[in-house]
Amino acid sequence: MTETAIEAAALGKGFGRRRKQALDDCSFRLLTGSVCAVVGPNGAGKSTLLSLAAGLLRPTDGTITVLGAAPAAVRERLAYVAQDKPLHPQLTVADTLRYGRELNPGRWDDQVAERIVAEGELEAGARIRTLSGGQRTRVALALALGKRPELLLLDEPMADLDPLARHQLMATLMADAAEHGTTVVMSSHVVAELDGACDHLLLLGAGRVRLSGPLDDLLAAHRLVTGRADASLDPHTVVESRTTGRQTTALVRPEGPLGPSWQATAPTLEELVLAHLRAPEAPALRLDDVREAAV
Amino acid sequence: MTGVRAPRGPRGLIWATLRVHRTALIFWGLALTAATVCLVWMYAIADDARRGNVPCAEPAHDGYPSCSSVEAITVDDTYTQGIALVTTALTYAIFPVAAWAGGALVGRELENGTARLAWTQSVTPARWLAARLAVPAVLLTAATGTVTLLGLWARQDDDPNLVGDWYYPDVFLGTGPTAVVYPLAGLALGALAGLLLRRALPAAGVGFAAALLLYNLLERNRETLWPTVTRAEAGGFELPRSAWQMGWNDSLTRATYHPRSHFWPLQYVETGIVLAIAAAATLAAFAVLRRRTP
Numbered sequence: 301m302t303e304t305a306i307e308a309a310a311l312g313k314g315f316g317r318r319r320k321q322a323l324d325d326c327s328f329r330l331l332t333g334s335v336c337a338v339v340g341p342n343g344a345g346k347s348t349l350l351s352l353a354a355g356l357l358r359p360t361d362g363t364i365t366v367l368g369a370a371p372a373a374v375r376e377r378l379a380y381v382a383q384d385k386p387l388h389p390q391l392t393v394a395d396t397l398r399y400g401r402e403l404n405p406g407r408w409d410d411q412v413a414e415r416i417v418a419e420g421e422l423e424a425g426a427r428i429r430t431l432s433g434g435q436r437t438r439v440a441l442a443l444a445l446g447k448r449p450e451l452l453l454l455d456e457p458m459a460d461l462d463p464l465a466r467h468q469l470m471a472t473l474m475a476d477a478a479e480h481g482t483t484v485v486m487s488s489h490v491v492a493e494l495d496g497a498c499d500h501l502l503l504l505g506a507g508r509v510r511l512s513g514p515l516d517d518l519l520a521a522h523r524l525v526t527g528r529a530d531a532s533l534d535p536h537t538v539v540e541s542r543t544t545g546r547q548t549t550a551l552v553r554p555e556g557p558l559g560p561s562w563q564a565t566a567p568t569l570e571e572l573v574l575a576h577l578r579a580p581e582a583p584a585l586r587l588d589d590v591r592e593a594a595v
Numbered sequence: 596m597t598g599v600r601a602p603r604g605p606r607g608l609i610w611a612t613l614r615v616h617r618t619a620l621i622f623w624g625l626a627l628t629a630a631t632v633c634l635v636w637m638y639a640i641a642d643d644a645r646r647g648n649v650p651c652a653e654p655a656h657d658g659y660p661s662c663s664s665v666e667a668i669t670v671d672d673t674y675t676q677g678i679a680l681v682t683t684a685l686t687y688a689i690f691p692v693a694a695w696a697g698g699a700l701v702g703r704e705l706e707n708g709t710a711r712l713a714w715t716q717s718v719t720p721a722r723w724l725a726a727r728l729a730v731p732a733v734l735l736t737a738a739t740g741t742v743t744l745l746g747l748w749a750r751q752d753d754d755p756n757l758v759g760d761w762y763y764p765d766v767f768l769g770t771g772p773t774a775v776v777y778p779l780a781g782l783a784l785g786a787l788a789g790l791l792l793r794r795a796l797p798a799a800g801v802g803f804a805a806a807l808l809l810y811n812l813l814e815r816n817r818e819t820l821w822p823t824v825t826r827a828e829a830g831g832f833e834l835p836r837s838a839w840q841m842g843w844n845d846s847l848t849r850a851t852y853h854p855r856s857h858f859w860p861l862q863y864v865e866t867g868i869v870l871a872i873a874a875a876a877t878l879a880a881f882a883v884l885r886r887r888t889p
Contacts, residue, residue: 354715358889372889376717386708388615395614402610403716447716 305367305451305483306330306353312361312507313348319360321507322348326362328502328512329588330485332450335477337494337515338487339573340504346487347383349504350455353485354380367451376407379449383456385440389429393422393439400443413446416472420465433460441469445476452477454486458493470497491570500588501569503576510576513587515569521587522572525550527562540579551575553585608718608726615709619695620734627738630681634745637677641751644674648756671757678749678758682769685742689781689806692735696785697802700727703795720888724881728786735778743774755836761858762839764814771862776869781806783876790883809872813865820864823851 311326323345330336338346351357352364355371355378367374387396397417401408417424420438428436437460444452452473458466474497477484488494501518503511511518522539529548533541536558541550551567558564567575576582605613613620647668655661701724704710713723747770750758759766768774785802792798823841826832827849834840839853853861 355889356711356714370889372719375715375719378715380711380715382708382711384708386712388709388712390617391614399611399614400716402607403713403718405607405717407717443712 303332303368304329304365305332305334306485307365308349308362309364310362311349311352311359311364313345313352313357314360323352323359324507326504326507326509328509328586330483330500330502332367332483333481334500334514335474335484335498336486336500336502337498338485338502338504339489339491339494340487340510341577342489343506344504345507346489346504347455348507350380350453350485350487351382353451354378354453356380376404376447377449378451378453379444379447380453381437381440381444381455381457383459385433385436385460387428387436387440387443390427392425392427393417393431394424396428396439396443397446400446404447407448408446409448410446412448412476413442416442416445416469419468419472434462434465437461438465438469441473445473448480450482452482452484454484456487456489458488458490466493491573495569501573503573505577505580508584509586510582510584511572511586513585517587518585519566519569519572521553521585522567523552523554523558523564524567524571525552525558525562525564531559531561533562537583539582540575608722609730611713612726612730616700616731619699619731623734623738626684627741630684630738630742631745633677633681634742634749637674637681637749638751640670640674641749643668644671644757645752645754647671648754675757678746679765681742681746682759682765685739685746685774686765686768686777688735688739689777689810690803692731692778693781693785693788693802693806694799696731696782697788697792698785698795698799700731700782701786701789702792702798705789705793706795714888720884721881724786724790724884728782728877728880731782732779735782736775739775739778743769743771746770760836760839761855762853764817767817767858767861771858772866773862773869776866776873777810780809780869780873780876783873783880784809787876787880787883790880790887809869813868817861817865818853820868821853821857821860824854824857825849825851 307329308326311323312321313323314321326349338349340346348357352359353366353371355366355375364371367377371378388399391399397410397413400413401410416438420435422431422435422438428439431439437457441457458470461469470493473484476482486494486498499515501511501513501515502509526547526549529543529546531548533550533552535555537553537555539551539553541548551571604610647665648671649665650659651662651665652659653662710723714720750770761767761770768777781802784805785798788802788805789798792801818839818841829848831847834850834852837855841851841853843850
């Protein structure tokens with residue numbers, strides 16, 4: 301598949317009278333069928349980006365295109381779960397699912413929604429206000445998946461779940477996405493919860509894109525090296541380096557073969573993300589257009 | 596598609612609006628039932644009430660009943676209070692409607708994110724707001740229209756000793772189309788407050804305040820909504836009770852007033868003003884929503 305699920309061009313969003321920039325000059329591209337992790341520290345602009353993609357906010361600069369159109373024009377083809385999982389507290393679980401059915405005529409799939417709710421052993425007659433945070437997350441996800449979206453936008457979806465429920469829901473989510481070719485965009489500041497689930501990474505920092513591209517390509521473009529503190533890392537791009545005693549450990553983007561004085565290993569997702577978070581001044585890297593050129 | 600049932604009754608956004616605001620719907624039903632029961636009861640005792648409100652003599656003579664026997668009849672007080680209670684409740688309906696529209700209908704949904712939940716289903720914000728306004732507007736119109744007509748029926752011959760003069764603020768508002776349009780203006784003003792403030796409690800307060808302002812401004816200026824009649828006679832004269840008197844000159848030879856025939860012109864002008872305000876607030880609400888959302 302080579303279609304574009306989300307394309308942002310110089311996207312910016314400012315809030316308030318002083319136009320504090322939550323997002324600034326963001327450009328990236330996500331192919332359909334990807335499972336994309338949006339990672340970044342608090343206040344990096346993750347929620348703003350997802351709201352823009354869901355057609356709930358209007359960009360102040362640039363454009364965002366979702367499934368080939370403006371987000372507001374393809375509302376019925378995308379689903380969005382906000383960070384605080386808003387649901388009507390006075391409705392029962394069954395009424396909440398009916399809410400999804402009534403407001404998504406022609407798209408709604410009862411079986412999908414009811415299976416997710418049933419897996420959590422939720423009673424259909426229970427009111428939303430009596431549910432725990434994790435149970436509400438499950439209902440919110442059931443509402444999102446019951447719509448059969450082509451693009452699923454999840455803002456911190458797993459924050460309220462215990463590890464077992466997180467694992468189970470993630471598996472359900474991934475199986476569903478794989479079966480239907482759904483594009484999933486999931487934000488988190490817990491990197492571990494995304495490892496193994498996503499194939500695309502978008503790292504945001506201070507409202508800007510720091511890393512964007514297929515996860516494998518991004519990992520392949522970096523090396524974690526260890527060597528003597530006085531050895532030179534020229535001409536490679538050093539993302540972050542730390543020196544303890546006479547030894548230096550650094551995350552680098554090799555520009556050619558690394559010298560024999562360095563021991564190189566492939567970084568993990570967590571090491572890649574943490575190094576970039578610790579070094580906010582490191583140059584950005586976009587690999588999402590490389591694949592576009594290849595296909 | 597699997598497992599699609601075909602439930603009866605309203606569908607889509609209308610169902611969602613009714614279900615989410617079920618408490619308000621129940622309250623609407625209870626209020627309408629209470630007003631209907633009360634007015635039917637008033638109609639039933641109307642004839643007795645008129646027997647308790649006749650000229651009398653002590654002792655009884657010339658066909659007049661004795662005053663002690665007339666005073667012993669208390670059903671006319673019940674009738675007067677019952678009619679007044681329903682009429683006042685009808686004219687004050689704008690206030691709870693405005694507070695509810697600002698708070699529960701719009702402000703709370705924007706505050707807790709459930710509006711965004713609706714907008715990420717297959718529903719545009721404009722359609723969402725249209726349903727949020729149209730469903731209550733239809734129900735309010737049905738209820739206030741019913742209560743107004745029942746009120747006119749229970750008032751029978753409009754004896755001012757029992758049901759008040761036509762120019763009393765409550766009686767005026769509660770016996771014509773104004774009774775229907777005021778709550779609609781409250782709905783629109785409350786919804787606008789909710790969209791502007793995006794929080795339930797401040798929006799309920801501001802919606803209530805806006806309704807209070809509208810109500811009082813029009814009550815204070817009602818007599819100017821239609822030209823008054825001026826009558827002048829050299830020897831002085833009296834005006835009938837049905838005249839809404841604005842003022843006399845010092846020698847009591849000239850009076851300005853609204854005769855009873857001005858009831859309908861005054862009603863039409865006030866209804867027009869209130870409807871225009873409701874329409875303006877509704878358009879403003881949609882404009883605010885369009886500016887806020889893509």
